Structures are given as C-alpha cells and as structure tokens.
Amino acid sequence: MxxxxxxxxxxxxxxxxxxxxxxxxxxxxxxxxxxxxxxxxxxxxxxxxxxxxxxxxxxxxxxxxxxxxxxxxxxxxxxxxxxxxxxxxxxxxxxxxxxxxxxxxxxxxxxxxxxxxxxxxxxxxxxxxxxxxxxxxxxxxxxxxxxxxxxxxxxxxxxxxxxxxxxxxxxxxxGRCTLSNRMTLRDANRGGCAQSCRWEYRLFDKDTELTKENQWFTMGSxxxxxxxxxxxxxxxxxxxxxxxxxxxxxxxxxxxxxxxxxxxxxxxxxxxxxxxxxxxxxxxxxxxxxxxxxxxxxxxDRLENSLILHTNSDQDVNHDFIGKVDRYKENTNSFTLKVRNVVKVGDTLEVLSPHQENRIFQVEWIKDKDGAFMEECKNPMRLIEIPIPFEVAEEDIVRRYRP
Ligand code: SF4
Missing domain, CATH: 3.20.20.70 (Aldolase class I)
Structure with missing residues (x-):
C-alpha cells in the first residue's frame, strides 16, 4: 500500500x-x-x-x-x-x-x-x-x-x-466566521480568534430571559x-x-x-x-x-452529539501525564522522572516510547534526589527516582495507566 x-x-x-x-x-x-x-x-x-x-x-x-x-x-x-x-x-x-x-x-x-x-x-x-x-x-x-x-x-x-x-x-x-471580530475586535482570520463560540450565552425574548441560570449554553463544536x-x-x-x-x-x-x-x-x-x-x-x-x-x-453527527451545548460539560483537565523520563539507570533498573502530576507508591503507570507498544509497571518505591524514600511526590518539575522492570529512554512519556 x-x-x-x-x-x-x-x-x-x-x-x-x-x-x-x-x-x-x-x-x-x-x-x-x-x-x-x-x-x-x-x-x-x-x-x-x-x-x-x-x-x-x-x-x-x-x-x-x-x-x-x-x-x-x-x-x-x-x-x-x-x-x-x-x-x-x-x-x-x-x-x-x-x-x-x-x-x-x-x-x-x-x-x-x-x-x-x-x-x-x-x-x-x-x-x-x-x-x-x-x-x-x-x-x-x-x-x-x-x-x-x-x-x-x-x-x-x-x-x-x-x-x-x-x-x-x-x-x-x-475561515468564514466573524464572531470573534465583532465581539472582541480580534480578527479570526488574522490569528486572533477569541473562540467566542465557546463562551456562555443566555437567550432573551426582548427583555425577558428565556434561559435559567443552569441553562446557559455555548455554541462550540x-x-x-x-x-x-x-x-x-x-x-x-x-x-x-x-x-x-x-x-x-x-x-x-x-x-x-x-x-x-x-x-x-x-x-x-x-x-x-x-x-x-x-x-x-x-x-x-x-x-x-x-x-x-x-x-x-x-x-x-446529530446536533446533540456534535455541539457543546452546556458549559463545564466539555473540558476536564487531564491529570494522566505523570512526567517525562530524565535518565534510565541500567545498574539499578530504575529511572529518574521529571514530575508533572502527583505520583504515589502503588500507582500503575504506562510508558509511551516512540514506535513501541505502551508498557505498564507499578511504582514499588520512590526516592528523592538525595536518596530518601518518599510515599508520593506532588511537586511539578521535581526529579525523583522510580524502579522499572524494562529499559526506558530519555524523553519517554509516563502517564497514569487507565485500562
Ligand atoms: S473557533 Fe468559534 S469563534 Fe473562532 S472562528 Fe471558529 S467558530 Fe468562529
């Protein structure tokens, strides 16, 4: 092919x-x-x-x-x-x-x-x-x-x-939308779209509001x-x-x-x-x-499948990204991880390596950079050490495993 x-x-x-x-x-x-x-x-x-x-x-x-x-x-x-x-x-x-x-x-x-x-x-x-x-x-x-x-x-x-x-x-x-131009004077076709379609809207008939507070809606896809x-x-x-x-x-x-x-x-x-x-x-x-x-x-797709009709229903922060591999240590079968989101002993994590199937492992222990054991790490950008049963490479992505 x-x-x-x-x-x-x-x-x-x-x-x-x-x-x-x-x-x-x-x-x-x-x-x-x-x-x-x-x-x-x-x-x-x-x-x-x-x-x-x-x-x-x-x-x-x-x-x-x-x-x-x-x-x-x-x-x-x-x-x-x-x-x-x-x-x-x-x-x-x-x-x-x-x-x-x-x-x-x-x-x-x-x-x-x-x-x-x-x-x-x-x-x-x-x-x-x-x-x-x-x-x-x-x-x-x-x-x-x-x-x-x-x-x-x-x-x-x-x-x-x-x-x-x-x-x-x-x-x-x-490319044929001027919502942003009209509502914020930011030209969507010159790099300035304010994503006005995703804002929260209320519906009025003259001075009478037809929407209740929990019915405010967006028009985003x-x-x-x-x-x-x-x-x-x-x-x-x-x-x-x-x-x-x-x-x-x-x-x-x-x-x-x-x-x-x-x-x-x-x-x-x-x-x-x-x-x-x-x-x-x-x-x-x-x-x-x-x-x-x-x-x-x-x-x-039908309207209700393709539009974000209600605010807050669409976007969750994804906390699955645990961090990136900083270095693999062959002699200790472990690696240093540059942390992005909270990681705890007992967590099941998944490694994304380019052009390989994803691999899963469980966190058996965590050490800080001075070698002291810790139960969890909550500090973004901190370097910690975790044992791993397979080889990983610098820049591999580590995320929370969700079956
Ligand atoms: S993202 Fe929304 S506001 Fe921006 S150009 Fe597209 S439809 Fe218009």
Missing part, C-alpha cells in the same frame, strides 16, 4: 521534536508573522531552522503556516520571509490567500504550496483549478466535507488531498476524532492526515500522535481492521484527550 502522511501540530520547538519522535511524518508550525493562531508560541527563524534539521534526521518534514487572510498592510516583509523559509529547508507553506500563493511561486519556487482549510475547498473542480492555474501541490479539504465528499474529491483530482482527523472544529464555516473513518479515508486515496492543535500540550502531542501512528501503521499492513480493533485504537487515542469528541461532519 502507498505511503500516507501523519501531519502533527506543534506550538514550539520542544513539541515539534516530540511529534517527530513519536512518529509524525510532517509537522506544521507557525512563524512569528503571517500565521493564524497568534497566541500559539510561534517559532523564530532560528527555531524553524532547528526544526528542519531535526526533522531531516528522522525523515520527517516541516510545513509552515502562512495562512492569514492578508489586508493591504500585511505584505511587508513577506517576500524575504518566504525566501528564508525556502533557504532553511521548509518543505511546504500552508496558504489561504491567492496573492500569497503567487508571491511564493515567484520568490520561493521550491516551496510546496498547500491550500489551507481556510479556503473552504469542498469540490474537485476547485482542487483541479488550484493545481492547474496556480500550481499548488496539495489541498487541505474543508472540515465541512462529509466522508463521501472527501472520497469523491480525492477520486476526481490528481492533486494530493489532506483531511483533518483529530482536534478542534469551528462551529461556523472555518466538540472536537473531531476520525478513528472510525481513518481506514476508509486511507483506502480512498487521501494522502495526508492532519491533527489540529498548535496550542496543545506536549503530552497531548505525544499521546495523540503515537496512537494515530500505531493505527495508521496497522491499516497499512493491509488486512482490514475488526470492529473490536477500531474500538481499542479509538480508546487509546482518547486517553490523550481532555475534551469531548464527535465524528465532526464526516458522518453528519
């Missing part, structure tokens, strides 16, 4: 390296200019250069978002920026504006151009036009496409298609999880599978990328997945989530 691409998000260099180690074929990042998600901790040119060099070591690639909708005053410095991206080894730019495509083709011809989901590409005619007339290399399909739409577009175009498989959704048409649809999408010929979330944590990036890596590799083995296997893979993916999920618009 042909190769496909798992495309992961990263908000900084550390998360970028984590995504690559855990199996991302490519990572998309934002520079400090011309990108949406202005609140994501965006990359300097030096960071992008380092990301490209790191990616190269692993046979991975870096894509850079240049996906703002530019107004007249937004072009200054763009040509130099694009030339620099080309020089330092960026593979592709993700673009939402025809003017930026034209400029990129002229000044940085070896950069691939991927049309952003902000362009709302929902049919093969548009995809073919963009390839033939503007020479783009890939289209990121609109998140508003159904599974059947994606299959049909991919079949009827020779350009690479990319589809979202996981992460946040806009409740409005992506649940996140997408396309684990159930992935096999069909791969067989349909979609080339790239995108995880959303440049503002997500390192733990989220590691666990979601690792779980989808295993699922994609299993699909590429060729034999069809059983229903039970899909359920298990989906369960594994959702261990890294802290928000409720739905199938997005792939299967036209």
């Amino acid at each position: 042909r190769k496909v691409e798992l495309l992961a998000p990263a908000g900084d260099l550390n998360r970028c390296k984590t995504a690559i180690r855990f199996g991302a074929d490519a990572v998309y990042i934002g520079g400090q200019s011309f990108s949406l998600r202005s609140r994501a901790s965006n990359f300097t040119i030096e960071d992008i250069k380092e990301a490209c060099a790191y990616a190269k070591q692993y046979g991975s690639e870096i894509h850079v978002t240049v996906n703002m909708i530019p107004h007249e005053e937004d072009f200054e410095g763009l040509e130099t920026y694009l030339k620099t991206l080309e020089e330092i080894g960026v593979k592709a730019i993700i673009v939402a504006s025809v003017s930026i495509m034209e400029i990129a083709r002229r000044v940085a011809p070896s950069l691939e151009i991927h049309c952003s989901t902000q362009m709302s590409i929902t049919n093969a005619e548009t995809a073919n036009y963009l390839k033939e007339e503007l020479g783009v290399d890939r289209v990121v399909l609109a998140r508003e496409c159904t599974l059947e739409n994606v299959k049909k577009i991919t079949k009827n175009t020779s350009i690479q298609t990319e589809a979202f498989i996981h992460g946040g959704m806009c409740v409005n048409y992506s 649940r996140d997408l999880c396309a684990a159930n649809e992935l096999e069909e999408l791969i067989h349909a010929g979609v080339y790239s599978f995108k995880i959303e979330g440049r503002m997500k944590t390192e733990y989220y990036v590691a666990s979601i990328v690792s779980a989808y890596r295993h699922l994609i590799d299993r699909i590429l083995e060729g034999t069809p997945l059983s229903k039970e296997e899909v359920v298990e893979f989906r369960k594994e993916i959702l261990k890294g989530e802290n928000r409720s999920v739905c199938n997005g618009l792939y299967t036209n």
